[in-house]
Amino acid sequence: MLAAMPDSAPSPLSAGGPALRDSGDACPGALRLHRADDGALARVRVPGGVLSADRADALLTAAERFGDGELHLTSRGNVQLRGLDAECGGALAELLTAAGLLPSAAHERARNIVASPLAGLDGSPSPTGWPAELDRLVCSSPGAASLSGRFLFALDDGRGDVDALGADVTLIAAGDSCLLRIGAADEVFRIPAGEGPRAALLAAEAFLRAARDSGAWRVKDLPDDVRAELVRTIKAAAGPTVHRPRPRTATPPAPGPHGSTNAISVDVPLGRLTPAQWRLLTETARRHGDELRLTPWRGIVVPGPFAHDEAVEALRTLDAAGLITAPDSPWAGVGACIGHPGCAKSLSDVRAEAGAAVGPVGRLPVYWSGCERRCGHPHGEWIDVVVTPDGHQISHVRGERRDAPTTTVRNDPAALAAAVAAARA
Structure with missing residues (x-):
């Protein structure tokens, strides 16, 4: 079993030594705010995307008290608060801690956990307790x-939904066992289902030991020989492998x-929720399962159960509030980074441009980026629209491969909308 992994005893790193590469990790958190052009930004980790109605209320309170009032969903099922006063950090941390959203100050940026948002809701026998258990284990590990x-x-x-997202450590339910994937x-590795969360933590701690001299942030950043050695180390403890691309x-x-009416799901245009939309979702959750699940695709699942008429009425109300409630919405599959004026690096207001270009539903999702960093882009197959000094470049992305730009459009909104629609078709 993975519990017997070699070199699993606490090292200076896992015993609470200096944080690895801490000086270079600029990822924002709830305690380390990031300064943007529209004010400070906080990223609140929501492991597995699971929020109780009370914790959702607390996030809205934080957004309204300290920021621009809106809640911004991320591609990892987390929440960003924007437009914050740079001096609000202490009060914000106090509010989040009281709500149970900040269980460990030392681990708050390490709690990056995505989970299948429909787990247990549409007839799939799935381990719904994994997110909470892994979060507990992560927060209890000094390393x-x-x-x-x-x-x-x-x-x-x-x-296979979140398995496709390119995580560093992935657990996959497989009946009375589970599969552990390292990187891509x-x-x-096949291990007993009950050992899944602990195996995931041990694999992450093994990565930290492997990355100690390489400076790698993620498994994919490891040199090939170091990554191969990491896999060999885990194999020595976990046993034979199974082929599963x-x-x-x-x-x-x-x-x-979904699941008849075990849950309803909505997508959020450009991942940005107004206070009224957030309150409506929270009230809907409170009347049913008292839970919201934020998805890595900037959507929200509200577990039920719902009576049929209740589900129809809830979706009608959420649609009227501006949320995406059906796959044939013109907004389905449309995403964008924050763009200008929120980000100084952005060359354009890509959210406004994405809205102006919304048209027929496309076969492929499209993501608009204000610069070549492409923050928050999706995974898998999608249409990439990126602003460059020469205009908007449109290309087709398939996994790790990005085609050469098929079109570059400059200063012509109508031509841009037409080119994006053609690329998505």
């Missing part, structure tokens, strides 16, 4: 505090009802 804000755990219920490896494309929950 895990050294994980960078970029390191990602994925907990997949077997359908096609070979996975990582899915190329993630399939998010479609907007609408």
Whole structure:
């Protein structure tokens, strides 16, 4: 079993020594705010995307008291608060701690855990307790505090949705066992399901030891020989591997009802929620399962159960509030970074441009980026629209491969909208 992994005894790193590469990890958190052009930014980790209605209320209170009032969903199922006063850090931390959203100051940026948002809701027998258990283990591990804000755990219920997101350590439910994937490896380790979260933590701690001399932030950043040695180390403890290639494309929950009416799902245009929309979702959750699940695709699942008429009425109300409640919405699959004026590096207001270009539903999702960093871009297959000094470049992305730009459009909104629609078709 993985519990017997070689070199698993506490080292100076895992015993609470200096945080690895801490001076270079610029990922924002709830305690380390990031200064943006629209004010300070806080990123609140929500492991597995799971929020109670009370914790959702606390996030809205923080957004309204300290920031611009809106809640911004990220591609890891977390929440960003923007437009913050740079001096609000202490009061913000106090509010989040009281709400249970900041269980460990040392680990707050290491709690990057995505999970299948429909786990247990649509007939799939899945381990719904994994996110809370892994979060508890991460927060109780001194070594895990050294994980960078970029390191990602994925907990997949077997359908392959979050397995496709390129996490560093992925657990996949497989009946009475589970599969452990390290990075993008096609070979996975089969372990008892009850040992899954602990195995994921031990694999992350093994990564930290492997990365000690390389300065790598993530598994994919390790030199090939170091990554191979990491896999050999885990294999020595976990045993033989099983061949299971990582899915190329993630399939998010479609907007609408799921599992008959065990849950409803909505997508959020450009991931930005107004206070009124957030309150409506929270009130809906409170009347039913008292839970919200934020998805890595900037959507929200509200577990039920719902009576049929309740689900229809809830979706109608959420649609009227401006949320995406059906797959045929023109906004389905449209995403964008924060763009100008929120980000100084952005060359354009890509959110406004994405809105102006919304048209027929496309076969492929599209993501608009204000610069070549492409912050928050999706995974799998998608249409990439990036602003450059020469204009908007449009290209097709397939996994790790990006085609050469098929079109460059300059200063022509109508031509840009037409080119994006053609690329998505």
